[in-house]
Amino acid sequence: MRYILFLVLFMITIPPVKAGPLHVDGSRFRTEDGRQILLRGVNVGGDTKVPPFRSIRGEKDFEPLRAWGFNSVRLMFNWEAFEAEPGVYDWDYLRYYRDMVDWAAQHDLYVIVDIHQDAFSRFAVSGCGEGFPRWALPPFQKPATPDNGENCKAWSVKAFFDIGMHIAWHHFYKNTYGVRDRYLLMLQHLGQAVADAPNLVGFDLMNEPWGLEKSELPALYYDAGSLLQSIRPNLILFLSAQILTSTGLVASQLDPIPLPHIVHATHFYDPGLQTVKSWSPWTLKTANRHWKNLLERWQSPLYLGEFGAPATLPNAVKYVDAIYDLMDQELYSGAYWVYTPGWTDANKDGWNREDFSINDDKGQLRGMYRARPYVEETPGDIMQMEWNEKSKRLALVYEATVFPEEVKIAIPSRLEWIGVEALEGKRAQNCQLLNAHQLRCVHDPKARQALRSLVFLFREREGQ
Template identity: 25%
Template sequence: MRRTGKRGLSTAVLAVLVLVAGGVAATATRHEPGPTRYLTDDQGRALFLHGLNTSGSAKGAPDRLPWITEDDVQAEYDAMGTNVVRFLIQWQAVEPEEGVYDEEYLDAVAERVEWYADRGYHVLIDMHQDLYGRYTSPEEHSGNGAPEWATHNDGLRVESREMWELVYLEPGVVRAFDHFWGTTGEHPGLMDAYADAWGHVAERFSGHPAVLGYDLMNEPFGGSLQGADFEAGPLAELYRRSIARVREADQDTWIFVEGQAVGVNWGLPSFLPHLDDPREGDPRIVYAPHMYALPMDLGQPYEGEARRQVDASVDLWSRNVRVVGERLEAPVVLGEFGLDMSGAGAPEFVARMLEETESMAAGRVYWSNDHDGWGPWEDRAEGEELTPGPLAHVMNRAYPRAVAGRPREWGTDGASGALTVRYEESAEVSGATELYLPEDAFGDGPGEGFGLTVDTPAGDGGWTSRWDAERRVLHVTVTVAEDGDETVLTVVPD
């Protein structure tokens, strides 16, 4: 979600949203978070995702594609060592006419997927929407997502607003969502058409080694139906239909689901029910909520009393996310978080969220890779190279890209800067543990910028390591191990 225009909600609209969120909170049942779950790759290694949404620019671009070039993808890796991209696509671009899929658009998406694949990225394909779609108003002034043929607002008003989120409350937008979710009963085929579009996308990318998964809908909004009635009702039904279509074409990717944006983005619990995965083998469902702390969404900086309120919101979000993850029996990935990096305390807030997701063993994907003040780049003139800004410097931190076992704990020592990863060996996992180590903290490599210790029952002769200087990734392979052995990797800057 890209926040633009005037900051802060009007009192009346805020009251509506608080009532909605309050209804969610009032019906919440207190549960405790369950065991940590992980995304895994085809070698069984636990994956930690660290990257950017790419990008908000695609929403308004005539071709529905982000601004990036292949060189820009390389610049992103060089600046931040990211390993995942949440790549935005739109239903209106995939299926501009009912039942007709735009293969040229998907070709262009596939070309960009290859740019990331060539640099070792995981690609999460996100079917993005905001405000249902641009065709809710004759002027097409707001929104992105749904095609014109799937937009029915019965001629109701949709006014442009300085703060774009308020357009969600316009009668025509609410009615368009109500028709989509089947609340009105007048256009019953829309959810099936959306699920079919996902089936087509999955068929196109099935088997691609870089495509990690599919995010079924960005920030769902229920129209006149909110809270548990929406999430456990039509939203869950859309997910079931879409999962079924995806699995007809693709048995291997992970499927990412989100709760409703209102309330959940601020830290309140989602009421998504458990979703079955019809694939052969263990389910591959991921819970991928967003986080936009309410005080900051209302324009407050990350300092003083507002900072304490934001931290409390983050703590609430973290706990509720883990509870919902347990209900879904799913690993957690933070699909969006972000803010204007020129604001007071902005880098500190990003660091806070990175630390929080690390404590949860959750992946994180920042919003967004753009030139709008939120992104990682300084302003540049046309033709100039990208220059990393404050966000890039915060995002460029050590982390385990993949762990060849069952992770138990990992983190960076604030005083020494040492990265420590502790895990159990598993007979079901192969390959190396991969650690990304940024140059500013870890220098030029082993012996020239950092030292490595490996504590494993096999001793010094039971492991090997390899340094990939180009990608700044340390590969550590324990060659002699038994199932259940504990291994601790520690990388210390010189």
């Protein structure tokens, strides 16, 4: 009841701002004028989880991302960093977060705000979690001493068996000690801080939550989503499934909430990555079968909010390529895990000895990721997209519904564009590079046809 009254008063007193750059239309992301967008991004950044909670050191840290093939970032927000004590806010941290959103915009990157947590808090699960502040634990629980070091490598297993963590989640959803109310107030402040950012796509309301998918998560998502959409119309809500679904072996039972512009935001990590340093194509196929069944109910886009490989995985690039091949086949959007500008060989990603960072300490790409081109924007509906690494050909079939027709292709710096072929084999002459990492092709609006098929030709750039 307290929250309902708060929301009514808030909606009356705060005027909404202009709608965001994208909206949800069935299973697709679209621009305001109806063009389809694929979001291919990266999570930022790994050491945001621990003090000083500032992974990005300045605008230049976003500079490499377009060259690596990304058009968006899933930008981690740490609640503990903002509200270390209840009601005592670190406004400098909030300004820093808004600065990051603006820095991303300078490099033509969309932003998805990620309310990030793992295993509840740094003060839970033997000091191996992150996200929620210390005071969010039930008052009868003794806080652990934060560790996030060598003893926390098996943090996910520790969390699964940690009764105290599950009790903390239970009381959060029940709002027993007002923590849920404070979560919503935190979202209000954050939402207002970024509401007018032109590159803001939406909010991922809770990273990899524990909780009941039939009751606890939908109620939380509805309250949080209503609040944020009252601040910014058409804000897209990325709704993460319960954490165990990230294995791909457990099907999510999460139902869509009755709000517009919702997206099912799942994660995928093959269970063998950390245990036996291997992976199975069967697990990825099983995960996709679960996702497609779920999307029949949701009728929304699927956003693969996290996927990636540890540096120690043998032939990791094959695993990552298999995921991207599936994303191309199903036209999924998503964000690779993870970009940590301050990665070092000693500290790895900076949290629990994880080592997924896409970059090394010299700012160069590591071997588990191979950047690839993709169709970033089409004037209607993408029907098919396929990248062939061997022949360096990107095939596209689309149905035009917006005229004049304009296709944009994202090009990573390792590749050089050399031409475009139409289906009938004729060379298309109406394409030009907008910049080093984006190609635009415009077709004569008089030559309308139901389907158009193009093949974009590349070669490996010398010196890459």
